[in-house]
Amino acid sequence: MALSNVLEPAVSGFNFENSTRNIVLENGSEEGKIKAPTPMKTGTTIAGVVYKDGVVLGADTRATSDEVVADKMCAKIHYIAPNIYCCGAGTAADTEKTTDMLSSNLTIFSMNSGRNPRVVMAVNILQDMLFRYRGMIGAHIILGGVDCTGSHLYTVGPYGSIDKVPYLAMGSGKLPAMGILEDRFKGNMDLEEAKALVSDAIHAGIMSDLGSGNNIDLCVITKEGVDYIRPHRESIYNYKRQAKYKYKPGTTPVLTKSVNQLELELVHETVQMMETAGSS
Amino acid sequence: MNTRGLRSQLKDSVPVTGLCPQAGPYGVQDSLRRGFSSVKNELLPSHPLELSEKNFQLNQDKMNFNTLRNIQGLHAPLKLQMEYRAARQIQRLPFLPSSNLALDTLRGADDTIGFEDILNDPIQSEMMGDPHIMTEYKLGVL
Numbered sequence: 063m064a065l066s067n068v069l070e071p072a073v074s075g076f077n078f079e080n081s082t083r084n085i086v087l088e089n090g091s092e093e094g095k096i097k098a099p100t101p102m103k104t105g106t107t108i109a110g111v112v113y114k115d116g117v118v119l120g121a122d123t124r125a126t127s128d129e130v131v132a133d134k135m136c137a138k139i140h141y142i143a144p145n146i147y148c149c150g151a152g153t154a155a156d157t158e159k160t161t162d163m164l165s166s167n168l169t170i171f172s173m174n175s176g177r178n179p180r181v182v183m184a185v186n187i188l189q190d191m192l193f194r195y196r197g198m199i200g201a202h203i204i205l206g207g208v209d210c211t212g213s214h215l216y217t218v219g220p221y222g223s224i225d226k227v228p229y230l231a232m233g234s235g236k237l238p239a240m241g242i243l244e245d246r247f248k249g250n251m252d253l254e255e256a257k258a259l260v261s262d263a264i265h266a267g268i269m270s271d272l273g274s275g276n277n278i279d280l281c282v283i284t285k286e287g288v289d290y291i292r293p294h295r296e297s298i299y300n301y302k303r304q305a306k307y308k309y310k311p312g313t314t315p316v317l318t319k320s321v322n323q324l325e326l327e328l329v330h331e332t333v334q335m336m337e338t339a340g341s342s
Numbered sequence: 343m344n345t346r347g348l349r350s351q352l353k354d355s356v357p358v359t360g361l362c363p364q365a366g367p368y369g370v371q372d373s374l375r376r377g378f379s380s381v382k383n384e385l386l387p388s389h390p391l392e393l394s395e396k397n398f399q400l401n402q403d404k405m406n407f408n409t410l411r412n413i414q415g416l417h418a419p420l421k422l423q424m425e426y427r428a429a430r431q432i433q434r435l436p437f438l439p440s441s442n443l444a445l446d447t448l449r450g451a452d453d454t455i456g457f458e459d460i461l462n463d464p465i466q467s468e469m470m471g472d473p474h475i476m477t478e479y480k481l482g483v484l
Contacts, residue, residue: 071436071476072467073396075458081389159460166455174453191456194398198391 101153102127103200105273106138107235108149109243109263110206110215112228113256116284117206117213120260121149122235122268123293124275131275134301139281139290143168143179146207147281147288151233152220153200160201164188181207181214185224193222202232208285235267235274242266253282261295268297403449422448436476439464 087096105126110119125133139149140161146168150157167187168179184205192199197220206215217225217232229247231239242263251259261278268274277293373379394401403426407419429444446452 071439071471072462072464072469074462074464075456076391076395077462078389078392078395081392085388163455163457163460170453170455195391196394 100128101155101200102132103153103273105271106149106151106233107231107239107264107267107271107274108138108151108204108233109231109236109239109260109267110149110204110229111243111247111251111256111260112206112213112215113251113253115213115253116208116282117215118253118256118260119147119149119204119206119281119283120264120294121279122264122274123277123279124273125154126273134276135293137279137292139279139292141165142184142205143172143207144288145178145209145283146181146184146205147283147290148184148203148205149232151202151204156199157201157203160188160191160199161203163191178209180209180211181205181216185216185218188218189222189224192218192220197221204230204232206281206283208283213283231263231267233267233274235264235271238266238270239263257282257294265295435473436480437471437473439467 084098088098102125105124106122108119108121110117119139121138123134123136123138124131125136133154136154138151138157139147140158142148142161142165148161148164150161164184164187168184171183172179184207188203188205192201200220201218202220203218204215205218207213214226215228215230217227217230228249229243231243233239240263243259246259246262257280260280264274264278268276268278276297278295280291280294282289282291407423410418410422425448426445429442429448432444433440433442443452
């Protein structure tokens with residue numbers, strides 16, 4: 063039998079078995095090239111700003127799949143550590159999985175060493191992971207957090223490039239958002255100014271980009287804690303249904319009804335005592 | 343990021359599958375055990391990452407040992423490789439999944455989570471190789 067796993071055990075990690083088949087399917091014969099299903103992208107506007115006491119991160123909440131809005135209340139600001147949050151743009155599944163793994167790695171580290179992780183650690187782990195896969199993992203990420211060395215805001219590109227700046231925007235709506243940020247950013251803003259700035263930047267992205275829309279989420283990270291405001295500003299185009307669309311009971315007439323009783327016979331009965339564990 | 347040992351990642355240090363990767367004991371294609379082969383399939387990897395992922399651990403180790411040799415001298419990688427070789431031999435029977443705990447601890451992979459731990463976990467694999475054939479292959483009797 064010519065099974066490939068007969069002589070050596072299976073290898074864990076990514077499995078490339080189907081890539082030849084996929085290439086053959088896509089280049090296909092003349093009748094039809096079979097197009098692979100496209101992954102859900104977040105087509106986003108995300109932005110971040112460093113202010114006097116910490117970092118403000120903002121994101122819109124629309125996830126698109128080609129031309130359809132796949133998720134109207136997508137959460138794009140992910141938890142990494144108690145003092146670090148990140149916004150992810152790009153392929154939705156890639157950003158979710160990558161940030162989950164990053165969060166797990168940092169939790170293990172804090173358990174090992176008893177310290178809160180630093181933002182540079184998160185950035186380095188992400189950078190190594192994304193560079194290893196040469197950009198195949200489509201995750202454009204903005205990482206922001208406050209640690210013992212201060213407040214930091216980083217961006218990590220899908221190929222592993224990083225940039226450390228006081229204000230940032232990423233995603234398909236980044237150009238309009240960057241315009242607002244470049245115009246009104248000042249060093250050492252206070253909280254309300256920073257929140258208004260990020261919110262306006264995301265709003266500009268929502269207005270000018272098809273892939274961004276719906277509500278605006280904000281996340282304020284300071285030394286004391288995190289304030290996750292979801293939603294900060296709701297879209298004025300709320301999709302409320304105008305009437306009830308359920309069918310009334312009795313709409314479908316019943317034509318016939320027959321009841322068959324199942325005869326069950328008790329064959330065997332055993333009673334087993336469960337060992338409950340001690341106090342919880 | 344660890345950039346010091348990158349010279350060892352040049353093309354000639356990455357093992358490429360030869361023209362007959364499924365060579366049996368006589369040096370030719372082992373159709374009985376590995377099935378028919380196609381030259382096109384073996385010559386080029388179908389996915390750009392396939393080759394680099396297959397050799398990733400090897401290349402990481404090579405890079406780390408090179409750096410260690412440059413810093414501390416030849417004895418450091420030699421001693422470490424001796425320990426790795428010993429830890430690698432702690433395995434269950436070939437058809438059962440081994441935890442490789444000692445090897446992971448030596449590598450420092452026991453407190454990191456990567457895609458190797460989440461995707462395609464061999465413990466949860468639905469297929470198992472034939473125990474007799476795999477043990478005979480490992481012992482060289484096959």
